[in-house]
Amino acid sequence: MEIVTTKLNSDCGACSGLCCAALFFAKADGFPEDKNMGTPCVNLQRDFRCAVHGSLAERGLHGCMAYDCFGAGQKVTALFGGDTWRNRPSRAGEIFEAFLTVRMMNQMLWYLCEAWRIEPSAEIRALIAENEEAARGPEVAAFDVYGYKARVDRVLKRITGEVRKTANGKRADADCIGKSFRGRNLYGTDFSMSLLIAADFEGCALGKANFLGADMRGANIRGADLSQSLFLTQIQVNAADGDHATKLPPGLSVPTGWAGASPAYR
Numbered sequence: 001m002e003i004v005t006t007k008l009n010s011d012c013g014a015c016s017g018l019c020c021a022a023l024f025f026a027k028a029d030g031f032p033e034d035k036n037m038g039t040p041c042v043n044l045q046r047d048f049r050c051a052v053h054g055s056l057a058e059r060g061l062h063g064c065m066a067y068d069c070f071g072a073g074q075k076v077t078a079l080f081g082g083d084t085w086r087n088r089p090s091r092a093g094e095i096f097e098a099f100l101t102v103r104m105m106n107q108m109l110w111y112l113c114e115a116w117r118i119e120p121s122a123e124i125r126a127l128i129a130e131n132e133e134a135a136r137g138p139e140v141a142a143f144d145v146y147g148y149k150a151r152v153d154r155v156l157k158r159i160t161g162e163v164r165k166t167a168n169g170k171r172a173d174a175d176c177i178g179k180s181f182r183g184r185n186l187y188g189t190d191f192s193m194s195l196l197i198a199a200d201f202e203g204c205a206l207g208k209a210n211f212l213g214a215d216m217r218g219a220n221i222r223g224a225d226l227s228q229s230l231f232l233t234q235i236q237v238n239a240a241d242g243d244h245a246t247k248l249p250p251g252l253s254v255p256t257g258w259a260g261a262s263p264a265y266r
């Protein structure tokens with residue numbers, strides 16, 4: 001089975017501004033204002049582009065910079081053909097529901113693609129196929145996404161345990177907030193679900209280190225080698241502090257805001 005993860009990278013140019021309209025967000029989390037679900041952001045323009053895209057960092061809009069939809073925006077925009085929440089307001093609720101559902105589904109797909117590379121089993125193949133089949137039409141919001149997530153979580157938990165065993169890695173503490181690992185070789189360490197807020201990984205070797213669900217806000221990954229790390233997502237990378245010397249796994253891009261990075265389109 002060929003796994004194509006590029007379709008799980010966000011493509012804002014092919015999206016109808018869904019994340020900037022569908023989601024609830026709060027100013028305290030680094031967004032421009034407190035707003036309800038379904039209300040477009042004040043900075044979202046008629047053409048679905050962000051009016052302040054070039055100055056998100058200067059404005060302190062870290063929530064906008066960290067967010068990633070796992071390709072749900074362009075996928076849902078395509079599912080509804082030419083109908084958008086703007087030109088067909090009567091379908092706005094349906095479109096936003098679909099976006100929230102597909103966003104969860106695509107995040108699970110991202111993890112499953114990673115799991116498939118570790119263990120190309122029939123079980124993982126079936127979960128990927130089920131996901132793709134359920135998201136073929138605009139009625140995707142009817143999919144039992146929470147039941148599906150429970151099954152995916154069980155598989156990921158099992159694989160996480162097996163990876164740790166195979167790599168002979170240690171389980172990190174659940175709370176590593178502000179902890180310094182600077183310069184260490186952390187091969188095979190299991191950081192899954194750990195709080196890594198403001199932790200210092202500068203210069204670390206992180207081959208086979210597992211970051212499934214870890215909170216990496218403000219973690220220092222400057223000069224760290226994450227090229228062989230597992231279950232890392234664009235959101236985690238966006239929320240961390242890296243630089244030109246940080247090595248990322250295939251499929252993840254250098255975020256807006258890192259030293260020397262060029263802004264991604266939104």
Ligand code: SF4
Binds near residue numbers: 020
């Ligand atoms: S990216 Fe721009 S339009 Fe979207 S929520 Fe942030 S400020 Fe608003």
